[in-house]
Amino acid sequence: MSFDFNFKVVLIGSPRVGKTSLIIKYIDGIYEAFRPTTVGVDFKYKDLKIDNKKVRLEIWDTAGEEQYRNPLTSSIYKNTDIAIIVFDLTVEGTLKEVDYYIKEIENKCRTEPLIVIAGNKCDLIEDQIENIEEKIKEILKGKELRFFKTSAKDGTNVNELFYGIAKELKEKN
Ligand code: GDP
Numbered sequence: 001m002s003f004d005f006n007f008k009v010v011l012i013g014s015p016r017v018g019k020t021s022l023i024i025k026y027i028d029g030i031y032e033a034f035r036p037t038t039v040g041v042d043f044k045y046k047d048l049k050i051d052n053k054k055v056r057l058e059i060w061d062t063a064g065e066e067q068y069r070n071p072l073t074s075s076i077y078k079n080t081d082i083a084i085i086v087f088d089l090t091v092e093g094t095l096k097e098v099d100y101y102i103k104e105i106e107n108k109c110r111t112e113p114l115i116v117i118a119g120n121k122c123d124l125i126e127d128q129i130e131n132i133e134e135k136i137k138e139i140l141k142g143k144e145l146r147f148f149k150t151s152a153k154d155g156t157n158v159n160e161l162f163y164g165i166a167k168e169l170k171e172k173n
């Protein structure tokens with residue numbers, strides 16, 4: 001089977017923010033509360049139809065910071081089209097770490113991937129987090145803002161997160 005577009009997507013972000021859970025929810029439609037921490041890197045495919053074109057997403061899961069000490073796994077950044085940086089809406093420090101991951105992308109990706117930010121676990125927050133978009137804009141320093149509040153648990157914005165950016169990229173190519 002051939003595809004009109006093949007896009008490589010990588011999910012990065014601090015450990016335990018829900019990267020693996022978002023991928024599993026998106027691809028398999030399930031959520032598991034007790035998920036063992038990811039070891040190493042892994043990828044899965046998701047095939048989409050966008051405006052009658054066949055699009056294959058190759059979605060890479062990463063294990064968090066520990067991977068960067070392993071030079072072999074920095075190959076995950078090779079030819080990345082889309083970088084999804086995930087943070088945990090309930091753990092403030094993980095938003096600050098988004099900055100670190102943006103720098104990682106700038107330093108390690110030779111391609112200039114589209115960047116999307118996912119504030120995950122929105123099922124756990126009742127109130128709006130004040131100025132969250134402003135904070136993200138500051139971190140992005142003029143880069144285009146693409147931000148979703150997601151939940152791997154209840155599925156909020158999981159499809160939108162992947163589909164929206166795939167459509168945008170398809171239209172650019
Ligand atoms: P990763 O290290 O970034 O891959 O994070 P995991 O996907 O392993 O998730 C870490 C923990 O957070 C697990 O116990 C998940 O069940 C939980 N988790 C992930 N996503 C969500 C979410 O959207 N809502 C809630 N309430 N818990 C989540």
Ligand code: MG
Pocket residue numbers: 019020021037038061062063
């Ligand atoms: Mg994981």
